[in-house]
Amino acid sequence: MKSKISIREVAEKAGVSTATVSRVLNKSLYVSPELEEKVNRASQELGYVPNRLARSLRIGSSGMIGFLIPDIVNPFFSQIVKGAEDYLRVKGYFIFLVSSSGDPLKEEELLKALYSRNIEGIGAILLGELPESIKAISSHLPIVIIDNYQDWEGVSYVFSDNYDGMRKMMDYLIRAGNKSFAFLSGPVNTFSSRERLRAFEDAISEENSDCEIHFGDYTFESGREMLRRLKRIPNAIVCGNDMIAFGAMMELAEMKYDVPKTVSVTGFDDILFSRMTNPRLTTVRQDGYAMGKAAGEMLLRKISGQKTNSKVLLKTSLQIRESSNG
Template sequence: MSTIKDVATRAGVSFTTVSHVLNNSRPVSAEARRRVLEAVDEIGYLPSAVARSLRTSETKIVGVLVPNVQNPFFAELVCGVEESCRLAGYSVFLCNSDNDPKRQQQYMRTLLEKRVDGLLLSSAGDDEALARIFKMARVPAVTVDRLVPGARADRVSVNNSQGAHNAVSHLLELGHQRIACISGPAEFEVSRERLQGWRSALQARGLPVDENLVIAGDFSSQGGYAAACRLLQAQRELPAAAKISAIFASNDLMAIGALRAAAEFGLAVPQQLSVIGFDDIELGSYVFPALTSVGCSIKALGQQAGQMLIERIDQPEAELRELLMTPSLVLRESTSAPSLGLGSSFKA
């Protein structure tokens, strides 16, 4: 691998002159600059980011830690983060914790050991351990849709309770009264907030909150499918008046799983069963029937989080900020007024 001294020899200048050209640290004659840049191209020299970081205490790298890169929500989020960071001259180091708190802690330590300039966290589990690491590291940080107690970090989040309330209110306005909820894991703040939105919408209409209609999923399409199958199986023996006519799933992947379960149970969506999700991932537009959802632009959410992180890096002592984004209802094909009834065409 070529070195700065190789460039200096090729260009016929001192290696300090090469350093000044590459780092714009001191004026250099036009002729010397030309020779240095030509030598760099000819021998394919790449400056050492490690050496530069030792000199400047900056790596121009930010760490991004997400719980599941297979979830389209986080893929879209990271695209937005990367765009903001790239425009500001930063590269992104992406880590996937796979919903494993221990792996999450390991990645946190790795990112901090790499001396990243900032950290963006959108993950789950073990708040106490995360708070200890944040306190130790004191690295500029932003969290997405979660609060790490005691951490000095800005936060970008979605109004999960309001979004869920709006989703269920949409179903109620269509005439549904028995609305089931496929929730996320109870230990996640996002799950609890979206479940509370389901409850508050029913209470606002003076309807009973039947906790038997809540079934936990894991935010995956497989988990949504399994939860919907259990839910629909339990409906078989109920009288018509007690059957559900709609499902609110706490994210779009679980709603997509519920669409598959409905098809296997011989139920037409939305004629016999309406399904609504949360997040408005791009994939929701292309399943059949296209998924009604609530959400805000996920890429814009990532862009805002990335921009906030860069601003925090530039102004580490500035007052902490919190940005709360309100989801909007996105109407597609998977919801309608109840018509045929859930029990009219169950497969045996």
């Protein structure tokens, strides 16, 4: 069995000292671009893999970021993770990913488990109310909350303008002449759900339109189930996210309703599949990848002791497609 390549072998091939190799690989001190290129080329040619455990023991840095998401199946959360991972990997960090399956009790359990590990920061997408343990963790470890917001000192947030995105959708649907609506919401205690529902209710109250509201989960199955609960099919069915919309559209198809001729259906997120359905889904686009990248940037600034914003609010945009009449 071939033995692991050592840092000394890399130094010999590059024609530099082991100290120089260490500086380049650990990014600890300045090294000229010429020497850095020599070391990186030698490392790649030899297939050198740094021993991260030894490095963490030596300099007190694991290079690991804990990341908690509520649902590993939902493509929107996957995009957030990818945005963070792509940014952090370039900076020499790796993600340790865990999923709560949307269970608030499991969220707190996993947060505490991450905190107990040798990680340098936490990025967390929490569906429910933020647990009090966040405050305790944030006083000892950099933490960024994603797609959620609660004004707590010491905690940083990255989230989209959910209210503005849903208001744009409602203004579009009302201008199109829709008079009756149903809102199929995500979990009632979720920040994004509350903001989207608030925008929906504000628009409805201003127009004095007829509406019906149901609460469920951000899942395909929940979309189907909430659709079955409707007392009647309205002009427009506004869904809390794209996964709910896909479920609603499937149920409507089985009930022989024509989308959009009989009823319009809209979503929120603009995940990849929203452009693959037939008809393609009208939705609100929020940039999950940019959200993850911004969270990664905030975490590294906090880890290095730099000042950072307490919150980053990202804009949304309306994506009008064939699932709505307008």
